[in-house]
Amino acid sequence: MRxxxxxxxxxxxxxxxxxxxxxxxxSVPSPDGPGSLIVENICLSLDPYIGSRxxxxxxGEPAPAPGERMPGFSVCRVIDSDAAGxxxxxxVLGEIGWASAGRIDASKVRRLDSSLPSDAHLSVLxxxxxxxxxxxxxxxxxxxxxxxxxxxxxGPVGATAGQLAKSLGARVIGIAGxxxxxxxxxxxxxFDQCIDRLAPDFxxxxxxxxxxxxxxxxxxNVGLSILLPAMTRLAANGRVVLCGMIEHYHADxxxxxxxGLIIGKRAQMLGLVVYDFQSRQDEWxxxxxxxxxxxxxxxxxxxxQGVHSAPEQFERLMxxxxxxxxxxxxxxxx
Amino acid sequence: MRxxxxxxxxxxxxxxxxxxxxxxxxSVPSPDGPGSLIVENICLSLDPYIGSRxxxxxxGEPAPAPGERMPGFSVCRVIDSDAAGxxxxxxVLGEIGWASAGRIDASKVRRLDSSLPSDAHLSVLxxxxxxxxxxxxxxxxxxxxxxxxxxxxxGPVGATAGQLAKSLGARVIGIAGxxxxxxxxxxxxxFDQCIDRLAPDFxxxxxxxxxxxxxxxxxxNVGLSILLPAMTRLAANGRVVLCGMIEHYHADxxxxxxxGLIIGKRAQMLGLVVYDFQSRQDEWxxxxxxxxxxxxxxxxxxxxQGVHSAPEQFERLMxxxxxxxxxxxxxxxx
Numbered sequence: 212m213r214x215x216x217x218x219x220x221x222x223x224x225x226x227x228x229x230x231x232x233x234x235x236x237x238s239v240p241s242p243d244g245p246g247s248l249i250v251e252n253i254c255l256s257l258d259p260y261i262g263s264r265x266x267x268x269x270x271g272e273p274a275p276a277p278g279e280r281m282p283g284f285s286v287c288r289v290i291d292s293d294a295a296g297x298x299x300x301x302x303v304l305g306e307i308g309w310a311s312a313g314r315i316d317a318s319k320v321r322r323l324d325s326s327l328p329s330d331a332h333l334s335v336l337x338x339x340x341x342x343x344x345x346x347x348x349x350x351x352x353x354x355x356x357x358x359x360x361x362x363x364x365x366g367p368v369g370a371t372a373g374q375l376a377k378s379l380g381a382r383v384i385g386i387a388g389x390x391x392x393x394x395x396x397x398x399x400x401x402f403d404q405c406i407d408r409l410a411p412d413f414x415x416x417x418x419x420x421x422x423x424x425x426x427x428x429x430x431x432n433v434g435l436s437i438l439l440p441a442m443t444r445l446a447a448n449g450r451v452v453l454c455g456m457i458e459h460y461h462a463d464x465x466x467x468x469x470x471g472l473i474i475g476k477r478a479q480m481l482g483l484v485v486y487d488f489q490s491r492q493d494e495w496x497x498x499x500x501x502x503x504x505x506x507x508x509x510x511x512x513x514x515x516q517g518v519h520s521a522p523e524q525f526e527r528l529m530x531x532x533x534x535x536x537x538x539x540x541x542x543x544x545x
Numbered sequence: 546m547r548x549x550x551x552x553x554x555x556x557x558x559x560x561x562x563x564x565x566x567x568x569x570x571x572s573v574p575s576p577d578g579p580g581s582l583i584v585e586n587i588c589l590s591l592d593p594y595i596g597s598r599x600x601x602x603x604x605g606e607p608a609p610a611p612g613e614r615m616p617g618f619s620v621c622r623v624i625d626s627d628a629a630g631x632x633x634x635x636x637v638l639g640e641i642g643w644a645s646a647g648r649i650d651a652s653k654v655r656r657l658d659s660s661l662p663s664d665a666h667l668s669v670l671x672x673x674x675x676x677x678x679x680x681x682x683x684x685x686x687x688x689x690x691x692x693x694x695x696x697x698x699x700g701p702v703g704a705t706a707g708q709l710a711k712s713l714g715a716r717v718i719g720i721a722g723x724x725x726x727x728x729x730x731x732x733x734x735x736f737d738q739c740i741d742r743l744a745p746d747f748x749x750x751x752x753x754x755x756x757x758x759x760x761x762x763x764x765x766n767v768g769l770s771i772l773l774p775a776m777t778r779l780a781a782n783g784r785v786v787l788c789g790m791i792e793h794y795h796a797d798x799x800x801x802x803x804x805g806l807i808i809g810k811r812a813q814m815l816g817l818v819v820y821d822f823q824s825r826q827d828e829w830x831x832x833x834x835x836x837x838x839x840x841x842x843x844x845x846x847x848x849x850q851g852v853h854s855a856p857e858q859f860e861r862l863m864x865x866x867x868x869x870x871x872x873x874x875x876x877x878x879x
Contacts, residue, residue, distance in 0.1 A: 480813070487811060
């Protein structure tokens, strides 16, 4: 049996595009002793942090070398098991990368409930949802009366953060790139307002949406182009989560914020790293399943078919052209 | 009756020195109708923020124009009152500036307890003490087990912050410029350790003093030369109060911190503006008087005599050459 994979062609020096990747074909290996699994890919997650990782700027993890497989997590189906407790057809979450199948150590996977959709495991119940939960409930501690702003508002973190903030009693102002994403934020995800960051009067419209007092809490997913105007409008004693800085992942200089803005606003700046909250995923799942059942939490995936689509889909993600959580579908859930 | 005052000679473009000021003499005015007080200066406070204010960079307050009196708060004695409830010999805190006497509106003063020393009113019970209290108890919320670091450790904010943190159960690491200030921090103020920021091996010594985990809470009074190494060593989920940035008050560029450092450390960055806490001074005074009585809180003033000493004393403050809270003594307390 053969499988396809995507490898990095060369060392990256700027924002990745589809031409930075090549598709190759290999043989599926056999289990290599106790504890190993052979899995097929059901659905692969493409995430903004991979852009940062390709430059060696993500949590100290090395960038893949030219010729190496692209990294990434997938919902996988076990097709051959040499590990106790894992049987054929079991679902696991594991990092086999951009590949239609692979071998993985059972100690490095997490078992998944195959009665739930694979796209939910990778979006609202996965890392993006956990990120939003951590920021909203553990760091910002959103409460009734908050004026909450979040950018990348139709993306999987922003959309979940906005819906959670709404469910906790905040007024929710989204920020997104373009009218279509803004419409998704308000009409599909139920944000109170969403401001187009690409419009020339963005700063004025954002200020107007937040009202005279400004946002009391802000969740940053993009970078300084949003963070600085949001902090300039921030209410005194406002809280700010720094989560993602996608617009700077390929910049020469690291993003910097003036200490005077933090002091002047009496702000609380809060750094969020989702990996710190992985042991608390059950808490988030309990809340998420309740909100999903009540229709108060929605998710949206931008899914394309097959490993050969991954380079172009990743380029779309890096350009912000995606609509919802970026996924690559390999096989149907059932 | 004549009085002396210090005026600014010219617009400042760099760190102020004694030659930027001139001493003039004027007549003490009479009360100008209901509500005004004529006061003599007992003791004037010189504060780092005045350096920032001289450049028009302090809370939006304008810099004094050339020929205008230097601003600053004093403990004053009423010598003539046209205000209900104020009698001759009453003590008030008011901003008459660098002058041996002046006229001030009674609505702009705060009555002081004249049974306490004037230098205590301007240091441990004044704005520096309140700043330390706000940072330690309201923002950092220091608790037993914290590893607490603070710079300008022998200064009035740093020394009070360190003693409060110690009284709340933290291990206290000071940072100060020079061996004499370090000795004051440990031997007089009771810090566990104090590291000389001017020593070539400062970063290594600081790291060693904090231990493998790094500081869990840091209080910043100086600027990036300390803040960046302290944040680099900060414990995960560490808290950082941004209070003063004296080393940048005369720089061309505002101080900036990389967002990656905040995110990587999962830090809480907390902006402190002491004016927000002025309505809560009684809470601080209750705690301070108890600690003072128990001998667990000390203060140290660097006092010189007479208005003509103010320019040189201010230059010393701006160079960090002072030992303790900078004051100008005009008349004895009693």
